[in-house]
Amino acid sequence: MQTEPRAAAAVHDAPPGSAARARRTVPASVLTALVLGSLVTALLSVQTYRLETEKSNSQFARRAELRIRLFEHSVRRAVEQLQNVNRLFATSRVPISEAQFHEVAGPLLVQQSFIRSFVFHRYVMPAERARFEAAMRDAHPGFTISEVRDGKLQPTSTPGPWLVVQYYEPLPGNESVLGYDAWSNPQLRQATESAIDSGQPRASAPRQSVLSSRQRGVEGKVFAVLMPLYRRGEALDTAAARRQALIGESMAGFHANTFARQVFDHAGLLNTPDTHINIYAAAAPDEAALVMRYGAAPPRAPALAGLLSPAATVSTAKTFDFAGTPWLIVVSRERHGLLADHGSALIVLGAGFALTLLSAAYLRVAAARARLIEATVKMRTAQLQLTSSELQLRNSAIEASANAIFITSAHAPAYCVEYVNPAFTRITGYAAQEIIGQPFGLLDGADVHQPGLAQLRQAMAARRQAHTTVRSYCKDGSMYWNDINVAPVRDDDGQVRHFVHVNYDVTETRRYQEQLEIRANFDPLTGLANRNLLQDRVQQAICYASRLQREVWVAFIDLDRFKFVNDSAGHRYGDALLKMVGERIDAVVRAADTVGRLGGDEFVVVLPQYEVNPMTVAVIEQVLARMAAPFQIEEKEFFVSCSIGISVFPHDGKGSETLLMHADRAMYRAKEMGGNNYQFFSAELNTRSAAQLRIEGALRHALARQELLLHYQPQVDLASGAIVGAEALLRWQHPELGMVMPGDFIGLAEQTGLIVPIGAWVLRSACRQGAAWERAGMGKLRVAVNLSSIQFSQHDIAQTVAEALAESGLDPRCLEIELTEGIVMQNVERTISTLHQLKGLGVQISLDDFGTGYSSLAYLKRFPIDVIKIDQSFVRDIANDPDDALIVISIITLAHKLRLKVIAEGVETAAQLAFLRDNDCDEIQGYYFSKPLPAPAIGAMLAQGKRL
Numbered sequence: 001m002q003t004e005p006r007a008a009a010a011v012h013d014a015p016p017g018s019a020a021r022a023r024r025t026v027p028a029s030v031l032t033a034l035v036l037g038s039l040v041t042a043l044l045s046v047q048t049y050r051l052e053t054e055k056s057n058s059q060f061a062r063r064a065e066l067r068i069r070l071f072e073h074s075v076r077r078a079v080e081q082l083q084n085v086n087r088l089f090a091t092s093r094v095p096i097s098e099a100q101f102h103e104v105a106g107p108l109l110v111q112q113s114f115i116r117s118f119v120f121h122r123y124v125m126p127a128e129r130a131r132f133e134a135a136m137r138d139a140h141p142g143f144t145i146s147e148v149r150d151g152k153l154q155p156t157s158t159p160g161p162w163l164v165v166q167y168y169e170p171l172p173g174n175e176s177v178l179g180y181d182a183w184s185n186p187q188l189r190q191a192t193e194s195a196i197d198s199g200q201p202r203a204s205a206p207r208q209s210v211l212s213s214r215q216r217g218v219e220g221k222v223f224a225v226l227m228p229l230y231r232r233g234e235a236l237d238t239a240a241a242r243r244q245a246l247i248g249e250s251m252a253g254f255h256a257n258t259f260a261r262q263v264f265d266h267a268g269l270l271n272t273p274d275t276h277i278n279i280y281a282a283a284a285p286d287e288a289a290l291v292m293r294y295g296a297a298p299p300r301a302p303a304l305a306g307l308l309s310p311a312a313t314v315s316t317a318k319t320f321d322f323a324g325t326p327w328l329i330v331v332s333r334e335r336h337g338l339l340a341d342h343g344s345a346l347i348v349l350g351a352g353f354a355l356t357l358l359s360a361a362y363l364r365v366a367a368a369r370a371r372l373i374e375a376t377v378k379m380r381t382a383q384l385q386l387t388s389s390e391l392q393l394r395n396s397a398i399e400a401s402a403n404a405i406f407i408t409s410a411h412a413p414a415y416c417v418e419y420v421n422p423a424f425t426r427i428t429g430y431a432a433q434e435i436i437g438q439p440f441g442l443l444d445g446a447d448v449h450q451p452g453l454a455q456l457r458q459a460m461a462a463r464r465q466a467h468t469t470v471r472s473y474c475k476d477g478s479m480y481w482n483d484i485n486v487a488p489v490r491d492d493d494g495q496v497r498h499f500v501h502v503n504y505d506v507t508e509t510r511r512y513q514e515q516l517e518i519r520a521n522f523d524p525l526t527g528l529a530n531r532n533l534l535q536d537r538v539q540q541a542i543c544y545a546s547r548l549q550r551e552v553w554v555a556f557i558d559l560d561r562f563k564f565v566n567d568s569a570g571h572r573y574g575d576a577l578l579k580m581v582g583e584r585i586d587a588v589v590r591a592a593d594t595v596g597r598l599g600g601d602e603f604v605v606v607l608p609q610y611e612v613n614p615m616t617v618a619v620i621e622q623v624l625a626r627m628a629a630p631f632q633i634e635e636k637e638f639f640v641s642c643s644i645g646i647s648v649f650p651h652d653g654k655g656s657e658t659l660l661m662h663a664d665r666a667m668y669r670a671k672e673m674g675g676n677n678y679q680f681f682s683a684e685l686n687t688r689s690a691a692q693l694r695i696e697g698a699l700r701h702a703l704a705r706q707e708l709l710l711h712y713q714p715q716v717d718l719a720s721g722a723i724v725g726a727e728a729l730l731r732w733q734h735p736e737l738g739m740v741m742p743g744d745f746i747g748l749a750e751q752t753g754l755i756v757p758i759g760a761w762v763l764r765s766a767c768r769q770g771a772a773w774e775r776a777g778m779g780k781l782r783v784a785v786n787l788s789s790i791q792f793s794q795h796d797i798a799q800t801v802a803e804a805l806a807e808s809g810l811d812p813r814c815l816e817i818e819l820t821e822g823i824v825m826q827n828v829e830r831t832i833s834t835l836h837q838l839k840g841l842g843v844q845i846s847l848d849d850f851g852t853g854y855s856s857l858a859y860l861k862r863f864p865i866d867v868i869k870i871d872q873s874f875v876r877d878i879a880n881d882p883d884d885a886l887i888v889i890s891i892i893t894l895a896h897k898l899r900l901k902v903i904a905e906g907v908e909t910a911a912q913l914a915f916l917r918d919n920d921c922d923e924i925q926g927y928y929f930s931k932p933l934p935a936p937a938i939g940a941m942l943a944q945g946k947r948l
């Protein structure tokens with residue numbers, strides 16, 4: 001609002017005459033602008049015109065060159081192909097028969113459709129004529145050497161020699177040509193003689209075909225390529241010598257136009273309407289010699305040369321040799337209008353003039369706006385000042401930044417440090433002079449294999465920006481989490497010469513995150529897993545169990561009188577009690593089991609099945625037992641019990657949610673039953689566990705009640721057929737259940753630890769029995785005793801064995817300890833030392849159930865083993881499963897190589913026996929010879945001297 005009157009005032013304030021001066025100066029500058037503009041425009045247009053012409057010329061030159069080269073190349077190839085066929089005739093030792101000729105020439109005509117005929121001319125001397133004609137008449141009655149006279153084919157009257165058409169492809173319809181003397185044809189004669197004398201292929205001049213009368217003009221032009229054929233092995237260095245050696249010549253008749261068209265058509269060069277091709281069978285563009293025309297005839301006069309520009313090329317021509325004849329190919333293009341070819345030049349012209357006018361107009365306005373420009377200049381200057389102070393500001397910002405910022409070179413792999421800011425020194429402890437010039441990897445310390453570092457280096461090598469977090473190390477070696485941002489710095493020319501690294505020390509944030517994670521997964525009061533983590537663990541256990549077809553137990557534990565503790569003694573005591581409960585549960589379960597707290601007084605234990613042996617309630621009972629003990633907190637003593645609900649995967653659910661829910665429900669049932677007990681979710685499992693418990697209780701008493709006994713199964717030597725040993729196999733004579741087999745209670749005995757006293761009893765009994773047999777005069781029978789892994793891992797196992805031996809008086813060599821592969825492979829170093837202790841006692845060691853584990857015989861070489869027992873599962877099918885047969889054979893062979901004795905277990909049939917005998921097995925054991933029997937029965941067998 002204010003500006004207008006002031007501007008008006010400015011005009012009025014101007015000294016008189018200044019307006020007139022302005023009017024005078026404006027036309028002068030405008031005029032200069034007009035003249036200069038027009039000049040520049042003209043020059044630019046001419047230059048553009050020139051460039052356009054050059055460009056279009058070179059484009060055309062390329063197109064023309066392509067066509068010319070293609071045609072030349074095709075001509076050469078066609079001639080070469082024909083030469084190859086001719087060579088075939090030349091290399092044949094015997095004269096080519098008519099049938100052979102057609103065999104070669106027929107396919108050639110089919111393949112190369114531009115070849116209209118393929119002919120063989122035989123060179124016949126006058127002396128040979130009669131014999132030649134007679135021979136030809138065999139296949140072609142009436143055959144005579146002929147020539148054209150009075151427009152008709154007639155027997156020749158020319159004295160020889162002749163070049164006679166002997167073979168012609170395609171023959172049908174052309175039979176009359178046979179016998180024709182090619183030399184009598186003036187058009188062929190010259191080319192033929194040149195071919196014979198030079199030894200090179202020669203083309204005849206094209207002519208109008210007489211045979212294809214339908215095709216006239218260019219379409220009907222034909223010509224022949226002739227190739228001489230000489231007798232093998234003759235000298236061919238002079239023309240005379242060549243004539244002397246002449247046998248004949250082959251001739252290919254070409255459709256000139258078809259040939260040329262095909263060449264371009266196959267290359268896809270016939271569909272370019274602005275490029276014309278003319279081919280002449282002559283050195284000059286003579287219409288009479290034209291063999292192919294695509295598009296228009298070539299322009300006659302050279303293109304009009306522009307005054308300002310180089311002439312636009314409109315045609316390119318090249319003469320080349322077609323089998324001795326000069327041919328000409330002319331490639332030309334249409335002349336386009338000025339607009340089409342020189343659009344850009346015209347645009348430049350138009351735009352130039354328009355710009356000139358505009359600038360003139362602008363200049364006029366410009367004078368009036370001088371003041372405005374002045375103001376703008378001032379403003380710009382101010383802005384520039386601002387930019388430079390901004391730069392300074394930026395520098396000091398880097399210096400003042402709390403984050404470590406440093407610059408490195410872009411030279412891989414060191415990327416040496418070039419600058420560091422004070423924060424860098426503060427964070428890392430490296431002073432600028434210590435780190436400048438050092439590789440930036442110095443910060444990684446020895447921790448160089450971090451994925452983040454690899455990522456960083458990759459990005460730097462690719463000149464990319466990167467962001468990652470890694471562990472970095474201060475000068476004093478302390479670690480900090482480093483959040484790194486790296487960006488390439490480009491020069492004006494776009495080259496990356498440096499990298500800027502901005503590092504944030506995020507150690508604190510990390511720590512906080514970890515805390516959060518802990519809080520997200522763990523119960524803060526007890527430090528046990530929370531619901532989150534529990535569900536995760538259940539899910540993991542399910543995955544593992546479903547793969548191995550095992551079980552997962554989820555036990556839901558709830559304290560029975562916790563509310564009372566909380567209410568009567570207060571939360572402090574309640575919390576302390578919960579902590580202790582957690583600790584007690586944790587102490588009972590296996591290390592790999594998960595204990596968690598869901599909140600309040602609810603705890604959960606996840607128990608995956610780790611072994612093949614079935615899970616038992618032993619752990620659950622222990623939890624109950626531990627809870628029953630009083631809790632002492634400060635001066636107070638609390639008595640709590642718990643109720644436990646158990647759900648079993650896959651029986652009671654397939655997902656963690658369901659399993660937890662079902663365990664919860666089972667826990668309520670346990671509460672309903674008065675607490676301090678456990679319940680399975682499914683009734684069936686409840687009974688199973690009850691039965692198991694009963695058996696467990698009974699097993700505890702079995703030893704004391706002398707319900708355990710041993711049966712013995714004879715081991716027979718295959719060579720002698722005699723009983724050489726017996727394996728002691730445990731039986732349990734249960735008062736109600738009857739005879740219980742080891743498979744049904746060994747697992748339980750192992751889980752409850754009862755296997756240790758039971759196993760020791762087995763050892764003692766077996767040794768005693770062995771000694772008794774010896775005393776009874778049955779000879780030195782070997783007694784084999786099975787050892788469980790639990791026994792084997794007892795520290796005093798060697799001592800237990802030694803005691804059994806001493807007590808019984810059995811010769812240690814008569815005791816064989818059977819171990820399974822699983823036991824042996826458990827803790828290799830310890831196994832080897834235990835085995836050596838046992839070997840030290842003088843006992844034998846055998847590897848039971850061999851083949852069911854994963855150990856290889858070669859590996860077992862490290863163990864002091866004497867006998868390998870091939871597992872029944874391989875023996876069962878040896879007679880009909882070739883795979884098992886092969887496995888057994890290789891076990892025997894390898895074992896023998898390692899000087900081990902081999903016993904085959906579970907031999908039930910004569911066929912199995914025969915196979916084992918044939919394959920050098922040492923001993924067998926199985927129902928075929930005898931089932932495991934009570935000791936007296938074996939004694940009787942020995943007394944009778946029973947043999948295989």
Ligand code: C2E
Nearest residue numbers: 729730741742743762786787788906907908925926927928
């Ligand atoms: P094992 O040591 O491989 O014993 C061979 C098992 O194969 C015995 O089963 C035996 O009765 C059976 N057997 C023998 N010949 C044949 C046959 O021709 N056909 C078939 N189908 N089976 C045959 P048993 O007595 O039921 O013993 C089973 C497993 O229990 C034993 O396998 C052994 O691993 C374990 N065991 C037995 N007694 C004891 C022991 O005192 N202590 C320990 N720790 N384990 C024992």
Ligand code: MG
Nearest residue numbers: 727786818848
């Ligand atoms: Mg055994």
Ligand code: MG
Nearest residue numbers: 848849869905
């Ligand atoms: Mg076995």
